[in-house]
Amino acid sequence: MHQHDSTLAHVAIGAAAGLAGTFVMQALMAANKKLAPQTMPPIRRDPGEFMVEKAEEMVPYTAREKIPDAAETVAAKSLHMGYGATFGALYAAMRPEGGSVLLEGPVLGLLTWAAGYLGWLPASGLMPPVWQHKPGQALVPPVNHALFGMATVAAYDLLHDQILET
Numbered sequence: 001m002h003q004h005d006s007t008l009a010h011v012a013i014g015a016a017a018g019l020a021g022t023f024v025m026q027a028l029m030a031a032n033k034k035l036a037p038q039t040m041p042p043i044r045r046d047p048g049e050f051m052v053e054k055a056e057e058m059v060p061y062t063a064r065e066k067i068p069d070a071a072e073t074v075a076a077k078s079l080h081m082g083y084g085a086t087f088g089a090l091y092a093a094m095r096p097e098g099g100s101v102l103l104e105g106p107v108l109g110l111l112t113w114a115a116g117y118l119g120w121l122p123a124s125g126l127m128p129p130v131w132q133h134k135p136g137q138a139l140v141p142p143v144n145h146a147l148f149g150m151a152t153v154a155a156y157d158l159l160h161d162q163i164l165e166t
Contacts, residue, residue: 010096011089013159018088021152022081028144039136043127048076050126087112088152098157101150109149113142
């Protein structure tokens with residue numbers, strides 16, 4: 001396998017691992033919402049819906065009116081998956097041979113959390129800055145993201161070994 005092909009294979013496996021981690025994250029968030037709703041982050045608006053709206057603003061109005069609501073909903077929901085897949089792919093690009101679930105997993109998860117919660121979510125006005133969150137809202141999301149990272153690294157290591165080491 002050529003170096004370019006190998007890099008693409010690693011990145012694709014990383015994206016798949018990021019999807020697996022995102023399913024874990026979605027389950028954690030659903031459990032939090034049901035069992036401890038006070039720990040849910042104070043998001044003013046769904047980030048996926050926000051991004052779809054921003055993309056639609058670049059489309060001529062006459063074309064925008066023809067986009068079905070169902071397509072907008074699917075696109076918004078798929079962006080959550082794309083976010084997790086992106087961080088999984090970035091991990092794979094930086095750590096093609098994989099790594100420690102217990103060390104690199106939380107680091108990946110916390111970097112993913114920081115990009116959103118310290119970066120683009122408050123910058124876009126979708127969420128107040130973390131220091132304005134209630135204690136549970138400030139503590140639970142980084143833990144969930146650390147678990148996302150651990151699941152992503154574990155999935156990457158497993159897929160890498162199953163697919164590339166055979």
